[in-house]
Structures are given as C-alpha cells and as structure tokens.
Amino acid sequence: MCAQALICIMNNESTSQMKSDEVEKLVTSSQRGNGEAFGKLYDIFVRPIYRYVYYRVGSREAEDLTELIFLKTWENIRQYKTGKSHFSSWIFRIAHNVIIDFYRSNQRPEILSEDIQDMRKEADTLARAHGHLTNETLSSALEELKDHYRQVIVLKYINGFSNEEIGVILGRSQAALRILQFRALKKLREVLLGKGFSAEDM
Amino acid sequence: MWFSLKSKTTRSRLEDKLNALSKLAVSQEQIDKMKRTVMSSRTEQKIVEDFAFSPLIKRIIEIAQQLTPREYFRILLREKLVMLFRVEHARPLNLIDSIRFRKTLAAGLAFVFVLTIVFNFGFGIEKVEASYTTMLEEAIGEVILIRDDKEIQATTGLLLVGDDTLRTGANSKAAIRFLDQSITRLDENTEVKISKLFINPANKTQTIVELVLHRGRVWTRVINLVDNFSRFQVKANNTVAIAKKKAAFDVAITKKNKAKVSAVQNRVDIMVTKDKKISETTLVKGFTAEVASTGLMTNATLQEEKPNEGKHQWIAQNLAQDETYIQTLREEIKQQRQDNVKILPGNPLYAVKELSQNTKIALAGDQFERQKKIAATVKAKLVEAEVLLEKGNVDASRALLEEFHGSILSIAQWLKDREAGQPTAILELRGQIGEMLSAYEKQVAVILPTDPIYPIKEALAQAHVSIAPNEAGKAEARLAIASEKLLEAHDFIEKGNQHGAVQQVEKYKNVVSDVISQVKKLPSDQQERAVTAILDTKLQDIKVLEAIVVTTHTVPPATSSPILGDAAIPPKEETPPIPKEEIDTVSQNESKDEPHTEFSGVPAIVKDENFTTLGKTVADAKAETFTKLSEAVLEVQKTKPHTEVLQKLHDLKEIDVSGKPLLDLKATREKVMTKTSGTVTSVPPNPLPTVDSETQVLPQVQP
Numbered sequence A: 001m002c003a004q005a006l007i008c009i010m011n012n013e014s015t016s017q018m019k020s021d022e023v024e025k026l027v028t029s030s031q032r033g034n035g036e037a038f039g040k041l042y043d044i045f046v047r048p049i050y051r052y053v054y055y056r057v058g059s060r061e062a063e064d065l066t067e068l069i070f071l072k073t074w075e076n077i078r079q080y081k082t083g084k085s086h087f088s089s090w091i092f093r094i095a096h097n098v099i100i101d102f103y104r105s106n107q108r109p110e111i112l113s114e115d116i117q118d119m120r121k122e123a124d125t126l127a128r129a130h131g132h133l134t135n136e137t138l139s140s141a142l143e144e145l146k147d148h149y150r151q152v153i154v155l156k157y158i159n160g161f162s163n164e165e166i167g168v169i170l171g172r173s174q175a176a177l178r179i180l181q182f183r184a185l186k187k188l189r190e191v192l193l194g195k196g197f198s199a200e201d202m
Numbered sequence B: 001m002w003f004s005l006k007s008k009t010t011r012s013r014l015e016d017k018l019n020a021l022s023k024l025a026v027s028q029e030q031i032d033k034m035k036r037t038v039m040s041s042r043t044e045q046k047i048v049e050d051f052a053f054s055p056l057i058k059r060i061i062e063i064a065q066q067l068t069p070r071e072y073f074r075i076l077l078r079e080k081l082v083m084l085f086r087v088e089h090a091r092p093l094n095l096i097d098s099i100r101f102r103k104t105l106a107a108g109l110a111f112v113f114v115l116t117i118v119f120n121f122g123f124g125i126e127k128v129e130a131s132y133t134t135m136l137e138e139a140i141g142e143v144i145l146i147r148d149d150k151e152i153q154a155t156t157g158l159l160l161v162g163d164d165t166l167r168t169g170a171n172s173k174a175a176i177r178f179l180d181q182s183i184t185r186l187d188e189n190t191e192v193k194i195s196k197l198f199i200n201p202a203n204k205t206q207t208i209v210e211l212v213l214h215r216g217r218v219w220t221r222v223i224n225l226v227d228n229f230s231r232f233q234v235k236a237n238n239t240v241a242i243a244k245k246k247a248a249f250d251v252a253i254t255k256k257n258k259a260k261v262s263a264v265q266n267r268v269d270i271m272v273t274k275d276k277k278i279s280e281t282t283l284v285k286g287f288t289a290e291v292a293s294t295g296l297m298t299n300a301t302l303q304e305e306k307p308n309e310g311k312h313q314w315i316a317q318n319l320a321q322d323e324t325y326i327q328t329l330r331e332e333i334k335q336q337r338q339d340n341v342k343i344l345p346g347n348p349l350y351a352v353k354e355l356s357q358n359t360k361i362a363l364a365g366d367q368f369e370r371q372k373k374i375a376a377t378v379k380a381k382l383v384e385a386e387v388l389l390e391k392g393n394v395d396a397s398r399a400l401l402e403e404f405h406g407s408i409l410s411i412a413q414w415l416k417d418r419e420a421g422q423p424t425a426i427l428e429l430r431g432q433i434g435e436m437l438s439a440y441e442k443q444v445a446v447i448l449p450t451d452p453i454y455p456i457k458e459a460l461a462q463a464h465v466s467i468a469p470n471e472a473g474k475a476e477a478r479l480a481i482a483s484e485k486l487l488e489a490h491d492f493i494e495k496g497n498q499h500g501a502v503q504q505v506e507k508y509k510n511v512v513s514d515v516i517s518q519v520k521k522l523p524s525d526q527q528e529r530a531v532t533a534i535l536d537t538k539l540q541d542i543k544v545l546e547a548i549v550v551t552t553h554t555v556p557p558a559t560s561s562p563i564l565g566d567a568a569i570p571p572k573e574e575t576p577p578i579p580k581e582e583i584d585t586v587s588q589n590e591s592k593d594e595p596h597t598e599f600s601g602v603p604a605i606v607k608d609e610n611f612t613t614l615g616k617t618v619a620d621a622k623a624e625t626f627t628k629l630s631e632a633v634l635e636v637q638k639t640k641p642h643t644e645v646l647q648k649l650h651d652l653k654e655i656d657v658s659g660k661p662l663l664d665l666k667a668t669r670e671k672v673m674t675k676t677s678g679t680v681t682s683v684p685p686n687p688l689p690t691v692d693s694e695t696q697v698l699p700q701v702q703p
Helices: A003-011 A021-031 A035-057 A059-079 A087-105 A119-130 A135-143 A147-158 A163-170 A174-194 B008-024 B028-052 B054-066 B071-089 B095-121 B314-340 B350-362 B367-390 B394-419 B423-443 B454-467 B471-494 B498-519 B524-552 B609-639 B643-653
Strands: B134-140 B143-147 B150-153 B165-168 B173-177 B183-186 B191-200 B203-215 B217-222 B231-236 B239-243 B247-253 B259-274 B277-284 B287-291 B297-301 B663-667 B672-676 B679-683
Touching (some): A021 A035, A021 A059, A021 A087, A035 A059, A035 A087, A035 A135, A035 A147, A035 B071, A059 A087, A059 B071, A087 A147, A087 A163, A135 A147, A135 A174, A135 B054, A147 A163, A163 A174, A174 B054, B008 B028, B183 B314, B203 B217, B203 B247, B203 B423, B217 B231, B217 B314, B239 B247, B259 B314, B259 B471, B259 B524, B277 B524, B367 B394, B367 B423, B367 B454, B394 B423, B394 B454, B423 B454, B454 B471, B471 B498, B471 B524, B498 B524, B498 B609, B609 B672, B609 B679
Parallel strands (some): B203 B231
Antiparallel strands (some): B134 B173, B143 B150, B143 B165, B173 B183, B183 B217, B191 B203, B217 B247, B231 B239, B239 B259, B259 B277, B287 B297, B663 B672, B672 B679
C-alpha cells in the first residue's frame, strides 16, 4: 500500500477514509496475521471511536472503553466478512455493544459528595459568558439527552455516518433514524437554549 | 404525520390516496393543490431541518474534530495491540516460523516481566511521605497515659491521640513527637493534655497542635511548619504561647501559679486573657514573660541558669537534645530517599523506570488526574536530584533540576490555559500540586545554604512561584522565599555562622525590595491583594528580624554561660540620647527623658565586627523594608482607599515585642511615616533643608 495514502488516511478521519478500499485491504491483511496492518487500522479508527465513546459515556471512562473496544476488535477481526457491510460499521457496532454493556454494569448511581462542585455548571456559565459552545458545554448538553438521541447525534454528526450505516450499527430503519435525528437536534437545541445560549450563539 | 417521499412506493401511495379523493367529487385542481401543499411541506420541513440546525451541526462537528485522545494513551494502546496481535496471530508453519514465534513470544513475555518488576518496585514515585502520627518518643521513669479516664503505664513508641493526657512523676521525663515533627519534652511532675491534633485534609502540610499544661514544665521545639496557617500552641492558665515556622520555647506553671513563657530561639507570640479581653505580645529570643492569673504580664530577659539551682540545666539540655533530634530527622529522611530511589540517571534501567512513570500517567483517569500524576513524576525527579546531590553528583542533579523547573513551567502553562473554562477544577488541582510541593518543603525546612542539598529547597520555593495563578500570587510566593531567608539567617546565627546570616539578610532585603517594586506594575485589582500579603508577611518578618537583632548584641563567649548558645553579655555602654528636636511627635507614649535603646534590659552594644556587620545589615533591611512598604501602600492608596490595607498597617503598629511597642506608624493617602528603633522614615521624604531626610521632625499628621 502506498505510504502517502496511508498517511492521508491517518490524518484525515472523515467517513470516506473509514470506508475506503484501503481500509478493507488493511482488514484482510490483519486477518492474515499482519500486526502492522492492524496498527494502521487502529490509527484510522482510534479518534472516531474515542469521540463516539467520549460523547456517549463521558471523559472518565472514554479511554478504558476505547481500549476495550479495540481489544474486542482484535479478538474478533477474523469474524468480519468483507462485502457484507463496511468495516467501519462493524467496529462501531462493537463500540455500541460495549457501551450498552457498560451501561448495564454501571446502573447503580454514584453517590456524590456534597463538596464536589458540578463543574459542568461552571463550564456552562463561562461558556455562556463567552457566548460560544465549548466541548464541555456540548458534552454536558448531550448528557441531558436520552441515550438514543445522543447516539444518533454522535454517529451522524460527530462520526459522519450515513443513515444506512447508522441503521446497521444501531439496528434501526433509516426512516426511523431520520425522525430520530430531527427530534434529537431539536431537543439538543432546547437544552442549549435552556442553558442560556441564544440562537446566535449556535 | 411524517413520511418519507423519497421512496417510490410511498409516492405512489400518495398518488393513489389523492386519486381516490376524486371519487368524493374533489376536483383535479384541488387534488393538485393538495399534492403541492404536501410536497411543499416536506420541502419546507427539509429546509427547516437543513438550515435551522445547520449552524448547530456545523459547530458540533467543529468541536468534535478537536477532541482527540491523549498521545500517551494512543501510542501505548497501539503498542500493546500490535504486540498482542503479533503474538496471537503468529502461526508456526515450519521450524523456522516456530523459532520466530517463540522469539516473539519470549520478547513479549520479557517485556511484560520487566514491566511487572518496574511496577512492583514502584520506581519513580516517592512512597514515603512525612509521618503524620503523634507518638511517645521517650518515656523515662514513671510516665502515665490517661485516656478515656483510664490510666496506663506509657512506654516509648506509644501512639497518642487527641484528648490524651500524659503525666510524669518525680525524677521522670517524657518526650512527645508530634504529627508536624515538633517535639515536646515534659519535665518531672508535669501533666499535659493534647487538646488538639489537627491536619487540614485538603492540605496535609497545614497543622495545628495544641497542648494544655496543667502543671509542671514543658519544652517545645518547632522546626518546620512551612506555612503561616500552621502553629503549635501551649496553653497554661490564661496564657497561650503560639509558635509558627521555627521556634524553641519553654512554658511552665510556677509555684505561685503563674504561667511563665520563655522564648529561647526565634520568637513566640503570647496571648493573655484578662477580663474577657485578649492582649498580645511577641517574645523574641532571650525574653521571658510571667503572667499572673489577673492577666498582669511581667517581661524580663531570660536569666542565666545557675548550676547550683535544680538538679539539671533544663534549657541547655533541651537545646542539646534538639540538635540531636533535628539531626536524626534529617538522617531518617535521607535514608528514606536512598531506600526508595534505587535507580538514578546513568543506570541502564533508568529508561525502563521512565517508561513505567509514563505508563502510569497514560493510565490516569481524566486529564486532571493525569496532570497530578505528571506533577508527582516531576517531584520524583527532584527526589532523584536530592539523592544525586547527597552522593556529590552535582552535574547530573543540575540536569534533573532543570528538567524539574521546565516541567513545572509546563504544568503552570497547562493550568493557565484551562483556568477560564474550569476555574474550580483548576483551583483544586493547583492546591493539590501546591500541597505536594509543600509536603516536600516541610522535609527540607531545616536545610541551610551550606548544605549540599540546598538547591532542592530553592527549586521547591521557585516552583511555588511558577505555579502561582497570577502576579499577586507570585508576589506572595516570593515573599515566602524572603521570609525563609530570614529564618535561615536566624539558624545561621544559632550555629555561629554570622557571615552566612549576613548573606541571608541581604538576600531577604533584595527579594522584598524587588517584590515591592513590582507592586507598582501590577493591575490595580491585584495590587491590594499583593500589598495585603506584604503587610501580613512583614508582621512575621519583623519579629524574626527583632530576634536576629537581639542576637547581634551578644558576642561569642570568653567564659562559659549555659544559656542562649553560651553567649556572654558584655557590659553596658552609655548611648547618647537623641536630641529633643528629633523626638517623634507621632509616638505619644514614649518618655522624652528615657534614652532610646533597642530594647529595655538588652544592652545596645556590639563589640564583635561580624556582629557589627550583621547588626547593620539587619538595621538596613528593616529601614529599607519600611521604606519600600510605605511606597507600596501609597501606590495602592492612589486609586482608592483600601480599608484592609489600612487595617493591616494598624496591626503592624500594634506589634508588641516583649512588652514594648515595636514601631509607630502614621498613614494617610499622601504620606506614610514609620518609626522604629529610633529611626523615622517618611515616604515621600519631607523636604526640610535643615535636617537629614531620614531623620526629621514630624509634623502633626491628620489621618
């Protein structure tokens, strides 16, 4: 494979790179035991996977779960069948399942000390004062959404998947996804307006 | 109802439904209108969706694109996955492949094995911190512990807690080592209660220890309370003796039931309760105060212990034992360092040790936890530098010190970049890093400039300046450095090193002058805070300066005298009285007939040249400090009156040393005048041609 093409893939994480033929070749090579090819696959997907996890579960568990997702990918890569769906959909399906498992195993709410200040409120206040959306504010607003709203926003707009691919990842129809996206965005905007952001800020 | 009109099936269904309406006598025109309405609604919906949310979507994408995992994490995980992949997926097809597979597996296992060793031995992070326990260091004879109304025979090594009471019998002694590393020794027939043992959970270098003396006598040596919050206090009747930073003092209840407090090294503050009022004074080295139950305080100089009186020389023995104790503490810390730091730069395994440290950082939870671990790793470098200095490897330690300094600056920048977005979290992290540095400082507080590991102490002090959040904070940190110079000067004097003391006082003067000069350049919102900090610090520094001044009036002995470091007191000489016209009208309480001397009862004589230089240096330091201080106060007052600053100035004026006021002061918005030790300083100077600009007749100043 051309090294420059690989570098291009690694530096630009748009969905098109994740779905490119080069990725499928790397997968095939990895399935044959080529560790370096697997490393290159990792380089392409680590940032999108990390962002997906980050906006689904928060910063504290993002690295742990990212590592778990790639370990599961490593374990099961030989089960991936080229042509059935894109590898990107396949790996994000794993990510989705890992997060669901995480939710199930962490259902008991954490008892917070009264002394701990809600930093999100601090971040929100300052972001409002500065009049622009920040990562902390976005993350905080996404947390207030229902999980299915959150996941569709992350997959569609943060990870850049098409509805077809999101349908594969989440196991939903595209029609349902269109409605879901609209409602999710509407709800997100309501949350942000509720936090004091104006339409102009967004 | 929403449905997708992209689908051909759905469009044909729409057509069918609309065509069915024709059976209801709806005209074709109406049907077409309905179709247009539906199609238009769908388009509008799409427009609404696409455009109304477009800026939000764009912003979400922009924000998300900036989010990336940490480099440490990303690289380490990649290495791990590739290694696992190679080991797992290698298949031995023939003998050669088998060998390659076994080599790969062996290399992987060796790597894991090394990492295991590294983790198990905990390279990189200093594990042993200051001990926070209080225990009975020594018990000789009859020593009884009273706890929960039960009495037990106390033995050496017994851990003590708050509300414990210790009692010594005849010919018995005990020594308590406290959580702040201070030590108290009980004389015979003494009973003392540990009424408070406090550590600030948010900052473990901040401690308060309080004892209540019921009867007898206790000696206390406080050696390294690193900040102004921490204190050690002994209550006796209606008197509380409070020591901060470093001090050695004695508290006793006399046969006449008076509380007697003696300051033997540095100084101790005394608070006396009388008729629901509290009076305060500071005893500097060499002074003692007896307080009656009525609250009446009598100050006097500490009298020489006569060999024939009593069975032992209490002060001399305790001074000697203190030296041994301090030396023991230093050796303990030194041994801990050498035990914990096994691998130093130059060792082949040092790279593995650094990898282990980096791995721990990479595995940290969130970004704040990562910065804490980075700070801990950086502190570990300082420990390595200390061990190298102890071994005499100055070059290697210098490299580590530079690395430490650079890393601290990086951390400071990281904190600064995120302060606006997360002020609470950043403030908390700053405090945690500051506490980590202070805990280390506590362990090196007794180190003097002549010690080989002194650069460590300087590096720590400078680190506090680097991580200060703003210029006012940096000024406070630099003032702390200045105060420490003074304490070092005091320690030098105790060890008989006058030259060292002079150098440290000079450094103190220079640092304070620099800091105060910088006040003028600060933004106005930080000026008040900086000046308040300066005034607070001066309250303490002035007392230390006075303690040093007292020492400059004594000379090394020709004959032996057991107190005050065996310093003999030379005969008193007459000093000419200050001319009447120079008498300060600001100070209303001084008698015009009384000659001005430094302290009542302490001869204003300096015979030795070294002491002359030190005395002059201290006097210059005081004068310049007050001049610069006055300038700073005027600078702050230019914009608007700051009540807190004026209050602090008032507090300065209230300083009482050994029963006498230390200075007098008058301040207005245009002028600040101070008088101390017979010298009047005016800022700005009053341009009277007939008198010296520093010594002048003061007009009546209206506040």
